[in-house]
Amino acid sequence: MSVVVANNIRKSFGPLEVLKGVSLDVRGGEVVALIGRSGSGKSTFLRCLNGLETVDGGDISVAGHAMSRNPAALRKLRRDVGIVFQSYNLFPHLTAGENIMLAPVQVKGESKAAAREEALRCLTMVGLGDRFDTYPDMLSGGQQQRIAIARSLAMQPKVLLFDEVTSALDPELTGEVLAVIENLARQGMTMLLVTHEMGFARRVANRTIFMKDGIIHEEGPSAEFFANPKTPELAAFLRSEIG
Amino acid sequence: MRTFGTNEFLFIVYALQWTITLTAIAFVGGGVVGICLALLRISSRRLLRVITSGYMQFVQGLPLLILMFVCYYAPSLFGLEVSAIAAAAIALTINSSAFLGAIWESALRAIPKAQWESADALAMTPYKTLRFVIAPQAIRLALPSTVGFLVQVIKQTSIASIIGFVEITRAGQLVSNATFEPLKTFLAVAALYFALCFPLTQISLWLERRAARRGSRA
Numbered sequence: 001m002s003v004v005v006a007n008n009i010r011k012s013f014g015p016l017e018v019l020k021g022v023s024l025d026v027r028g029g030e031v032v033a034l035i036g037r038s039g040s041g042k043s044t045f046l047r048c049l050n051g052l053e054t055v056d057g058g059d060i061s062v063a064g065h066a067m068s069r070n071p072a073a074l075r076k077l078r079r080d081v082g083i084v085f086q087s088y089n090l091f092p093h094l095t096a097g098e099n100i101m102l103a104p105v106q107v108k109g110e111s112k113a114a115a116r117e118e119a120l121r122c123l124t125m126v127g128l129g130d131r132f133d134t135y136p137d138m139l140s141g142g143q144q145q146r147i148a149i150a151r152s153l154a155m156q157p158k159v160l161l162f163d164e165v166t167s168a169l170d171p172e173l174t175g176e177v178l179a180v181i182e183n184l185a186r187q188g189m190t191m192l193l194v195t196h197e198m199g200f201a202r203r204v205a206n207r208t209i210f211m212k213d214g215i216i217h218e219e220g221p222s223a224e225f226f227a228n229p230k231t232p233e234l235a236a237f238l239r240s241e242i243g
Numbered sequence: 244m245r246t247f248g249t250n251e252f253l254f255i256v257y258a259l260q261w262t263i264t265l266t267a268i269a270f271v272g273g274g275v276v277g278i279c280l281a282l283l284r285i286s287s288r289r290l291l292r293v294i295t296s297g298y299m300q301f302v303q304g305l306p307l308l309i310l311m312f313v314c315y316y317a318p319s320l321f322g323l324e325v326s327a328i329a330a331a332a333i334a335l336t337i338n339s340s341a342f343l344g345a346i347w348e349s350a351l352r353a354i355p356k357a358q359w360e361s362a363d364a365l366a367m368t369p370y371k372t373l374r375f376v377i378a379p380q381a382i383r384l385a386l387p388s389t390v391g392f393l394v395q396v397i398k399q400t401s402i403a404s405i406i407g408f409v410e411i412t413r414a415g416q417l418v419s420n421a422t423f424e425p426l427k428t429f430l431a432v433a434a435l436y437f438a439l440c441f442p443l444t445q446i447s448l449w450l451e452r453r454a455a456r457r458g459s460r461a
Contacts, residue, residue: 050364071368078366089361093379102375103365155365 003028003063003159003190009048010057011041018044020214021058026159026192031185033201033222034194036211037237042194045211046161049192050081063158079107082152083161086168088144090136090151096123097132100151108155115154122150126180142173146180153184160184162193178204198241202226210234247424252431258414259435261328265400265410268332270393273339280344282373285351295344302341307402310334315406331403339396346392350385351377387451394440394447401436411435 004026011019018041026032034042047053049062051074060067065077090099100119104110110118123129126146136144145165152160162181166174178200185191185204195201201208202222209219210233218234219225229235245251283295302310314337315330354377362372404413415432419425 052360052364075366075368078364081364083364085357085361087357089357091358091361091376091380093383103367106371106375107366151365 001028002026003030004049004192005061006045006049006058007060008058009045009055009060011044011048011053011055018214019048019055022211022214022216023058024209024216026190028158028190029188030207031189031191031193031205033205033208034192034211035196035198035201035208035237035241036217040211041214042211043163046083046163046192046194049161050078050083052083075107079155080158081161082155082157082159083163084145084148084152084165086164088136088141088148088168090144090148092136095133095135096128096139096147096150099136099147100154103151104154118154119150122153123147125153125183126150127176140173141169142176145169145173145177149177149180149184159190159192162191162195164194164196166195166197196241198226198238210237212237245422247418247422247427247431251418251422251428254418255411255414255428255431255435258409258411259439261408262397262400262410262435262439265328265331265335265403265408266393266397269335269339269396269400272332272336273343273396276336276340277343277347280340281347281351284344284348299341299344302337303345305338307334307338307399308405310338311402311406327403327406327408330406331400331408335396335399335403338399339392342392342395343389346388347381347385350381353384354380383454387447387454390443390447390450394443397439397443398436 002025004024006022006024009019009022010017022041022045024032024045034046036042044053048055048067049060051067054069055067062077063080065073065080067077068074090096091102094102097116097119100122101112101115104115104118105112120129120132123132126149128143128146128150131139131143131147136147139147149160149165165181166177169177174197178197181191181193182200182204193201193205202225205222207219208222208225210217210225210231212233218229218231220230225234226238229238280295280299283291284299286292286295311331311334314334315325315327318325318330358376358380359372362376367376400410401412403410404416407413409417411432415428419428422428
């Protein structure tokens with residue numbers, strides 16, 4: 001069953017057309033990696049999927065919700081879609097635990113006790129069960145990012161979006177975040193990730209998509225995609241990324 | 244002829260309650276209106292932002308003294324009699340609202356867009372985002388300058404003496420007129436202002452240092 005369906009998405013920023021008709025279908029349990037140079041439109045496309053960017057053309061349906069500009073309908077869709085950002089964007093005035101509990105209590109109306117239990121479960125899942133009462137600025141970038149993942153997980157999303165979540169991290173901290181994502185993949189979480197980690201995409205993603213100039217230039221099952229790129233542009237991109 | 248003695252000093256001290264009352268009214272009234280102004284300034288509707296900005300700039304460009312005259316004399320055009328304290332309270336409220344609105348607007352704007360965005364992505368409503376994510380951070384940012392502005396309000400209440408409201412400056416004028424000892428009298432008045440303001444400036448400085456130390460943490 002398809003969890004994410006995007007049909008011919010178009011998006012411009014002023015005169016600049018960033019997405020020129022992107023279509024994508026992601027099935028439940030699938031892990032899809034989006035790669036490409038900066039400016040290729042991959043992050044913009046990802047942000048369209050939970051309405052952080054409005055689209056100029058095409059339709060999107062996520063977890064059975066049609067994309068809408070109506071605020072209430074959009075919130076319904078967002079309940080089922082988690083997103084993790086490059087810069088973590090934790091709430092700095094709240095502890096790790098409070099960051100995670102906030103949306104379940106305020107959006108889903110869960111009791112504090114139930115939300116606390118769930119938050120602790122999510123923190124344990126990302127390996128930070130002992131950091132419930134720690135403020136974000138006392139944690140490393142990798143730990144903050146894992147808490148951001150836990151915050152998304154606590155809403156029990158049907159799909160998780162990752163927007164270059166390791167790009168701001170030192171190499172040694174990247175590993176701990178990727179390990180969490182890989183673990184989620186093993187548990188069957190549907191995920192879309194914009195990433196520069198080619199090795200990770202190849203190993204964890206079922207399918208990889210190469211975006212160039214606002215369109216999907218090439219896509220395929222990851223093993224095949226990385227081993228035998230069909231277009232010279234992808235081959236050149238992979239050479240430059242892997243070095 | 245009277246000289247400046249204990250009784251004269253106590254007369255001024257007695258008027259301190261009116262300085263404090265006027266400050267409290269202006270600060271609370273200005274605060275309530277100021278919150279509304281700050282929120283209107285970050286509204287998504289352009290028209291509301293423009294109107295609010297117009298009001299704030301108009302008031303900020305108006306001397307408080309003139310504002311107080313207008314509040315005191317204008318109602319009589321419509322046959323209404325306004326007491327000095329009411330006119331002073333209204334003028335100070337209008338004045339404080341524009342400045343507090345500006346302080347709080349800039350605090351709200353200082354919170355990164357990414358904070359709104361992550362709350363949006365968690366399906367939070369704009370109201371809850373403001374209440375649980377943005378406001379707590381903005382309040383911490385704005386606290387030192389808000390307390391600093393309170394000191395300004397205390398000193399601005401002295402302008403109410405012009406329309407005959409007996410707070411400590413007006414009490415000082417009365418004593419000075421009776422004793423012909425303006426220097427002693429107004430030094431006493433100054434000492435009272437200082438006694439009110441000094442602790443507040445210390446608190447403001449302490450809040451600033453604390454904010455610098457803790458960043459945006461609780």
